[in-house]
Amino acid sequence: MTEVVSSADPGLSQPLLAKRTSKRWLISAVVTTAIVALPVLAVIFLALFPEENIWPHLISTTLPRYLITTIQLMVGVGALTLIIGLSTAWAVTMCDFPGRKFFEWALLLPFAVPAYVIAYVYTSLLDYAGPVQRALREWFGWQNASEYWFPEIRSLEGATLMIGLVLYPYVYLLGRAAFLEQSPSLFAVSRSLGHSALSTFFKVVLPIARPAIAVGLSLVLMETLNDFGTVDFFAVQTLTRGLFDTWMNLGNLGGAAQIATTMLIFVVILVTLERYSRRRQQQFAARDNRDPIRRFSMSFPRQMICVVVCAIPLILGFVIPGATLGYYAWEYFDVSWNPDFVRNTMNSLFLSGTAALTTLIIGVTLAYSRRLHNTKGMKVLMRLSSLGYAMPGAVLAVGVIVPLAGFDNWLDSLTRDYLGISTGLLLSGSAFALVFAYTVRFLAVSAGSVESALQKITPSMDMASRSLGHSPGKTLLNVHLPMLRGTLLTAALVVFVDCMKELPATLILRPFNYETLATYVYQFASDEQLYHSALPALIIVLAGIVPIILMSRSISNSRSMS
Amino acid sequence: MRMKLAATAAMALAAMPLSASADGEVNIYSYRQAYLLEPLLNAFTDETGIEANVVFAKQGLAERLEREGRNSPADVVMTVDISRINELVERDLVAGVETDTLSHNIPENLRHPEGKWYALTTRGRLIFASKERVEDGEITTYEELADPKWEDRICTRSGKHPYNIALISSMIAHHGEAETEEWLKGVKNNLARKPQGGDRDQIKAIAEGECDLSIGNSYYYGNMLKDENQRPIAQQVNLIFPNAEDRGTHVNISGISLTKSAPNKENAIKLMEFLSSPEAQRIYAEANTEYPANPEVKPTGIVAEWGDINPDDLSLQEIADHRNAAVKLVDRVDYDS
Numbered sequence A: 001m002t003e004v005v006s007s008a009d010p011g012l013s014q015p016l017l018a019k020r021t022s023k024r025w026l027i028s029a030v031v032t033t034a035i036v037a038l039p040v041l042a043v044i045f046l047a048l049f050p051e052e053n054i055w056p057h058l059i060s061t062t063l064p065r066y067l068i069t070t071i072q073l074m075v076g077v078g079a080l081t082l083i084i085g086l087s088t089a090w091a092v093t094m095c096d097f098p099g100r101k102f103f104e105w106a107l108l109l110p111f112a113v114p115a116y117v118i119a120y121v122y123t124s125l126l127d128y129a130g131p132v133q134r135a136l137r138e139w140f141g142w143q144n145a146s147e148y149w150f151p152e153i154r155s156l157e158g159a160t161l162m163i164g165l166v167l168y169p170y171v172y173l174l175g176r177a178a179f180l181e182q183s184p185s186l187f188a189v190s191r192s193l194g195h196s197a198l199s200t201f202f203k204v205v206l207p208i209a210r211p212a213i214a215v216g217l218s219l220v221l222m223e224t225l226n227d228f229g230t231v232d233f234f235a236v237q238t239l240t241r242g243l244f245d246t247w248m249n250l251g252n253l254g255g256a257a258q259i260a261t262t263m264l265i266f267v268v269i270l271v272t273l274e275r276y277s278r279r280r281q282q283q284f285a286a287r288d289n290r291d292p293i294r295r296f297s298m299s300f301p302r303q304m305i306c307v308v309v310c311a312i313p314l315i316l317g318f319v320i321p322g323a324t325l326g327y328y329a330w331e332y333f334d335v336s337w338n339p340d341f342v343r344n345t346m347n348s349l350f351l352s353g354t355a356a357l358t359t360l361i362i363g364v365t366l367a368y369s370r371r372l373h374n375t376k377g378m379k380v381l382m383r384l385s386s387l388g389y390a391m392p393g394a395v396l397a398v399g400v401i402v403p404l405a406g407f408d409n410w411l412d413s414l415t416r417d418y419l420g421i422s423t424g425l426l427l428s429g430s431a432f433a434l435v436f437a438y439t440v441r442f443l444a445v446s447a448g449s450v451e452s453a454l455q456k457i458t459p460s461m462d463m464a465s466r467s468l469g470h471s472p473g474k475t476l477l478n479v480h481l482p483m484l485r486g487t488l489l490t491a492a493l494v495v496f497v498d499c500m501k502e503l504p505a506t507l508i509l510r511p512f513n514y515e516t517l518a519t520y521v522y523q524f525a526s527d528e529q530l531y532h533s534a535l536p537a538l539i540i541v542l543a544g545i546v547p548i549i550l551m552s553r554s555i556s557n558s559r560s561m562s
Numbered sequence B: 001m002r003m004k005l006a007a008t009a010a011m012a013l014a015a016m017p018l019s020a021s022a023d024g025e026v027n028i029y030s031y032r033q034a035y036l037l038e039p040l041l042n043a044f045t046d047e048t049g050i051e052a053n054v055v056f057a058k059q060g061l062a063e064r065l066e067r068e069g070r071n072s073p074a075d076v077v078m079t080v081d082i083s084r085i086n087e088l089v090e091r092d093l094v095a096g097v098e099t100d101t102l103s104h105n106i107p108e109n110l111r112h113p114e115g116k117w118y119a120l121t122t123r124g125r126l127i128f129a130s131k132e133r134v135e136d137g138e139i140t141t142y143e144e145l146a147d148p149k150w151e152d153r154i155c156t157r158s159g160k161h162p163y164n165i166a167l168i169s170s171m172i173a174h175h176g177e178a179e180t181e182e183w184l185k186g187v188k189n190n191l192a193r194k195p196q197g198g199d200r201d202q203i204k205a206i207a208e209g210e211c212d213l214s215i216g217n218s219y220y221y222g223n224m225l226k227d228e229n230q231r232p233i234a235q236q237v238n239l240i241f242p243n244a245e246d247r248g249t250h251v252n253i254s255g256i257s258l259t260k261s262a263p264n265k266e267n268a269i270k271l272m273e274f275l276s277s278p279e280a281q282r283i284y285a286e287a288n289t290e291y292p293a294n295p296e297v298k299p300t301g302i303v304a305e306w307g308d309i310n311p312d313d314l315s316l317q318e319i320a321d322h323r324n325a326a327v328k329l330v331d332r333v334d335y336d337s
Helices: A019-046 A055-060 A063-094 A100-106 A115-126 A131-140 A156-181 A184-192 A197-226 A229-233 A239-249 A253-277 A300-331 A340-372 A376-390 A393-419 A431-455 A459-467 A472-483 A485-501 A504-509 A517-525 A530-560 B002-015 B034-048 B061-071 B082-090 B100-105 B162-175 B177-190 B199-207 B218-226 B265-276 B278-287 B301-305 B316-321 B323-333
Strands: B025-030 B051-056 B076-080 B118-130 B213-217 B237-240 B251-259
Touching: A019 A253, A019 A340, A019 A376, A019 A393, A019 A431, A055 A063, A063 A100, A063 A156, A063 A197, A063 A239, A063 A300, A100 A300, A100 A530, A115 A131, A115 A156, A115 A229, A115 A300, A115 A517, A115 A530, A156 A197, A156 A229, A156 A300, A156 A431, A156 A485, A184 A197, A197 A239, A197 A253, A197 A376, A197 A431, A229 A239, A239 A253, A239 A393, A239 B162, A239 B323, A253 A376, A253 A393, A300 A530, A340 A376, A340 A431, A340 A472, A340 A485, A340 A517, A340 A530, A376 A431, A393 A431, A393 A504, A393 B061, A431 A485, A431 A504, A459 A472, A472 A485, A485 A517, A485 A530, A504 A517, A504 B061, A517 A530, A517 B034, B025 B034, B025 B061, B025 B265, B034 B051, B034 B265, B034 B278, B061 B076, B061 B082, B076 B082, B076 B265, B082 B162, B082 B251, B082 B316, B100 B265, B118 B162, B118 B199, B118 B218, B118 B265, B118 B278, B162 B177, B162 B213, B162 B316, B162 B323, B177 B323, B199 B213, B199 B218, B199 B237, B213 B218, B218 B237, B218 B301, B251 B265, B265 B278, B316 B323
Parallel strands: B025 B051, B025 B076
Antiparallel strands: B076 B251, B118 B213, B118 B237, B118 B251
């Protein structure tokens, strides 16, 4: 029931491209991409009209350092998330140890902690004035900083650790879904051919999981690239630093858009390289659900190693920040308890839910059109639709305002001229603008994971369904979507939690008097008073946990049920 | 089917929080946190019956205003930092407004000549010194921060922060670019650690003995004194009003401007007049331990205990004019590395 096909000619065979029926898919993909790409194009457009050419000044002063720091940060975070994400995903999928079921979902928890929150928490704990160093000084009788060495949390390494701790779940989630979808018989075959478990992992399991892992990693890297909160707080000088300087301090939005565009090129190169490296392979592994995963039974010391490997990221990425927030929430309960807080929670849930659903529908549309029309053009469309993810949220927000306000004002002039009424601003400054921004920003997450999962379904499935007279739409509904259930849930979960945490675009685009949990927390955090809003910060984390548990359950179940 | 669903959802979303333009409202784009404005706006609504609606963000509101154009729902923009306010003027987003009440309440040096902005509060950029390790009178000016005797003893936040940029701009205005560059190099040499964190963090670092001097806005210190958990930290530093004896201490402002497109212009002007009134000035300044812009209102509480501030009478416009030079200077000196 399992086949692994390597073919030099990726793409589905000709009969599938029954031109007429699938034209609608092509058209909807083109239209969707055009709409979703508008904000990115708007930023590129802004880049054409800078107030002043910013590059000579940047090149002669800070640009080299910004570039090097950015690359160091991306390499560091990439390596860290791969190590944590893959080792834990492999352990909980394939090994049997006490607490495995608990770690299966608990390892996702750090994902619910926004990077700006974890950075704040660790700084307050670990910097010179924090409780850890103070306690050390008291115990050892040190008088000042020159008498001992302590790692500086506000540093490149510190930022790498913070960002890595909250982003590794991307790799974990997609890696685990990919491991689960692999047929255990593959593993058995490799072992029977004399490969050790370790060598099987590197020679069979990883290569098959690579498309999914690559998606996870590229999401991590893009998010690292556009992070502003953490690097700003830690005074780490990355390209985003230069971008915001140019925008806010020099008042040169065009120049900032140029830096954003340069960062996009960064991402395009990255993604292209990854695709290029596996251009010759395409794998179809039809999954056989009747064949349950046989986990290794291990000796006690080895089981303990598994527990430790899984416990470390959980404790550092979730337990410590959660407990610290809990402590602040308790200390400042009377100031942070607030009647608005139910309303803010509802706003967050509503926006994130709508955006997750929209993003999923569009993601499936795009990925499936790509399957039907495996052309260069479609490939470009897919990449174009994902670019929003690589842009700092605040810049993207401006990119969203440009087309939306443009449309509103155009419609308004039209109705004023012909009907004598003013429609005002219909879309900009509404919840629509927010959902649109989230969709543009997080489409990469859903489209990417759906695309990589679709790639692993053998085309013979499509052929069978189509030769039985089903339309492409019916085939998607009856064949692909059921097989993709785990992936779809994963994608929706990731987008949902991402939206809950999203801050810069939400701030700029929201309607009057409209607070989400994240914006509410930020009011105080931006005034150096996060402890005042520790309670809502804790709620963001908790609200992220519920869907994490629910969906993690269904992912595991998608394996045992069928 | 899918398209129809999406379209319906889109329309439902768009219709939901319709931009407010009915009578009895005033819409605010604010660079200040909404919770700081709340008590004031409540008082305004109580007095006039006009609802006040707020969007708060630290970036991008000017861009939003610009793109929304004549249909923008925003009536006023509330900002901090003179450079940011000046940007609204330069991009032609705000309108001049002059009324007897406003001219009476806000002194000439704290408003735009054509009324395109009015300051509501002022805050000094002060030096904080360890009570233990710095003698009274050992430092009295910004210039002395570059003195080598402070080597390894100063902490500041990023040189790129708008409040530091404004301070450096004022130095450029007084001493010229070349001399300011030397000064900034001197300050950088005296840093005990890489610039990081916010103004409060520097005070904490002094309390813990990592450094002896820091630069910060007056209200951060004031708000720390108000917070029971942070009071012991703040009490370990003295505050110094730099250059009090010569040109005066560098001050920055928070302010308000009327947008060009204001749909509720009358209400907006009522709000501006209200915010400049003694009653509102008292609430506003007290809420964030700042100095009221209206000279009839005397500072109260903690701020009053600090004694009088002698503000540098350099025009705010001049500070805004030197902003770009200051930003580039920080890069050249590599202050943040």
